[in-house]
Amino acid sequence: MAPTPEEAVKLSMRIDAPLWRAWIKLAEREHYDPIDRIKMMMSAEVINADPPVLEDDEKARFERLNRLIRTIVEIAVAMFRNGEFTSDITLHVFQRAMADDAFRKDYTDHIGGADPYTHGNPLKEVNRELGWRIKNAIPVEVVKDDDGKPVEVRNLKGQVIQSYTRLRLREDA
Numbered sequence: 001m002a003p004t005p006e007e008a009v010k011l012s013m014r015i016d017a018p019l020w021r022a023w024i025k026l027a028e029r030e031h032y033d034p035i036d037r038i039k040m041m042m043s044a045e046v047i048n049a050d051p052p053v054l055e056d057d058e059k060a061r062f063e064r065l066n067r068l069i070r071t072i073v074e075i076a077v078a079m080f081r082n083g084e085f086t087s088d089i090t091l092h093v094f095q096r097a098m099a100d101d102a103f104r105k106d107y108t109d110h111i112g113g114a115d116p117y118t119h120g121n122p123l124k125e126v127n128r129e130l131g132w133r134i135k136n137a138i139p140v141e142v143v144k145d146d147d148g149k150p151v152e153v154r155n156l157k158g159q160v161i162q163s164y165t166r167l168r169l170r171e172d173a
Contacts, residue, residue: 006025006098012065012066016023020034022029023037031070031073031075031076031077031136031137031138032133032136032137033124033136036133036136037063040066040069042113043062043065043067044066045065046059046062047059047062047066061110064106064109064110065110065126066128067102067103067106068103068106068110069129069130070132071097071102071103072093072094072130072131072133072134072137073134073137075093075096075097076093076133076134076147077137077138078138078140079092079093079096080137080138080139085138085140085169086093087143087166087167087168088153088164088166089134089140089166089167090134090135090161090164090165091132091153091156091159091161091165092125093134094127094130094159094160094161095159095160098160099115102114107126110126111123111124117158117160118162119136119162120123124160127160127161127162131161131165135167138173139167139169139170139172139173140167140168140170141167141170142165142166142167142168143165143166143168150165150166151165151166152164152165152166153165153166
């Protein structure tokens with residue numbers, strides 16, 4: 001079972017500035033946010049620890065989540081590189097991911113075996129995390145309306161995600 005937000009640990013630390021700048025470059029090469037790259041490495045370390053430090057079910061959950069994340073990032077980057085970017089790329093990445101049998105199985109298992117197209121499952125909070133990974137994998141920013149509010153597409157029917165925020169390529173892309 002995924003941890004609740006109350007079970008999350010917030011950390012703060014000091015890092016030498018040149019080390020951090022270099023880390024940012026490495027993370028960007030892999031299409032990850034720098035903090036997210038640290039989380040992925042930490043996850044890999046605890047998954048592969050010998051002797052084990054995780055219970056089998058937690059290890060399986062982390063392995064599955066890492067596969068979901070890697071697949072989402074790979075699809076987003078490939079679509080961007082292939083010129084398939086649209087403001088609705090989040091929806092398109094999820095659609096392409098769900099067409100992959102391995103991803104669909106991992107996703108369904110991650111949400112407790114429920115129908116992935118049924119809304120209201122609290123375990124589908126993973127969608128928010130996967131959407132965030134898409135946004136950070138490619139050079140985009142959120143589309144905003146005239147009032148400066150994000151432009152959202154809501155109440156999707158027949159999709160794994162219920163809503164998403166439209167994106168546009170950054171000017172420096």
